[in-house]
Amino acid sequence: xxxxxxxxxxxxxxxxxxxxxxxxxxxxxxxxxxxxxxxxxxxxxxxxxxxxxxxxxxxxxxxxxxxxxxxxxxxxxxxxxxxxxxxxxxxxxxxxxxxxxxxxxxxxxxxxxxxxxxxxxxx
Amino acid sequence: xxxxxxxxxxxxxxxxxxxxxxxxxxxxxxxxxxxxxxxxxxxxxxxxxxxxxxxxxxxxxxxxxxxxxxxxxxxxxxxxxxxxxxxxxxxxxxxxxxxxxxxxxxxxxxxxxxxxxxxxxxx
DNA sequence: GTTAGTGCAAACCTTTTGCAGCTAT
DNA sequence: ATAGCTGCAAAAGGTTTGCACTAAC
Numbered sequence: 001x002x003x004x005x006x007x008x009x010x011x012x013x014x015x016x017x018x019x020x021x022x023x024x025x026x027x028x029x030x031x032x033x034x035x036x037x038x039x040x041x042x043x044x045x046x047x048x049x050x051x052x053x054x055x056x057x058x059x060x061x062x063x064x065x066x067x068x069x070x071x072x073x074x075x076x077x078x079x080x081x082x083x084x085x086x087x088x089x090x091x092x093x094x095x096x097x098x099x100x101x102x103x104x105x106x107x108x109x110x111x112x113x114x115x116x117x118x119x120x121x122x123x
Numbered sequence: 124x125x126x127x128x129x130x131x132x133x134x135x136x137x138x139x140x141x142x143x144x145x146x147x148x149x150x151x152x153x154x155x156x157x158x159x160x161x162x163x164x165x166x167x168x169x170x171x172x173x174x175x176x177x178x179x180x181x182x183x184x185x186x187x188x189x190x191x192x193x194x195x196x197x198x199x200x201x202x203x204x205x206x207x208x209x210x211x212x213x214x215x216x217x218x219x220x221x222x223x224x225x226x227x228x229x230x231x232x233x234x235x236x237x238x239x240x241x242x243x244x245x246x
Numbered sequence: 247g248t249t250a251g252t253g254c255a256a257a258c259c260t261t262t263t264g265c266a267g268c269t270a271t
Numbered sequence: 272a273t274a275g276c277t278g279c280a281a282a283a284g285g286t287t288t289g290c291a292c293t294a295a296c
Contacts, residue, residue: 114222
């Protein structure tokens with residue numbers, strides 16, 4: 001049911017959001033159970049866990065058809081999704097030079113988004 | 124003194140590590156003061172704050188001569204540093220395609236390190 | 247009857263905040 | 272006295288854990 005809830009919510013809901021929604025289906029559901037299941041599903045490779053830098057983890061069903069990474073603006077906190085293939089070249093480079101196998105989904109890249117840049121605050 | 128402590132520690136100490144070390148110099152120093160100063164120094168652009176995905180923030184003096192990013196292994200938690208210029212091409216691409224100005228230092232990239240990959244666990 | 251998963255509540259950890267006091271302007 | 276920074280203690284927020292209980296094999 002937890003997995004269905006994550007899928008149903010779409011996007012990248014936080015543990016608390018999953019909890020709220022799942023509890024609507026299973027009365028009496030406890031937050032600890034949600035965390036335990038989220039963790040188990042993550043270990044099982046069925047969901048991704050995401051660190052958006054906000055202090056709370058996000059979750060999403062693993063979906064090969066919609067691999068993407070996140071551009072997080074350090075000023076406004078806005079999140080933009082970019083297709084995973086944008087990092088293909090970088091991934092190849094890192095694999096070659098450091099033997100490091102870059103994750104293929106839900107990496108978080110921090111920077112300044114277009115609108116915050118155009119507001120003209122010096123970097 | 125906080126700034127000196129971060130510089131003296133080197134690497135990417137956590138707030139708690141800075142606190143411990145700084146307290147050795149200033150008896151009675153409080154954790155709240157460390158957080159307040161770390162925040163102020165970060166706002167002033169003198170130090171970078173880093174999200175290593177461990178739930179506690181890291182800090183480092185901003186040093187144009189040693190710009191780098193972090194490769195964090197999702198299995199062993201090990202951190203490898205890579206020169207910032209590795210991401211130059213990606214940064215240019217993102218700027219062009221999304222108007223997104225990628226941070227130049229201390230980004231965190233998650234994946235699997237060489238030794239964990241060679242231990243042969245399927246990914 | 248042993249294992250796995252649950253609710254509940256309390257603990258945990260990092261970080262933030264309210265407040266009173268000190269220092270220098 | 273006023274503004275700014277401090278210590279202290281307590282709160283906040285997200286997450287984890289101990290324990291007793293239930294359901295399943």
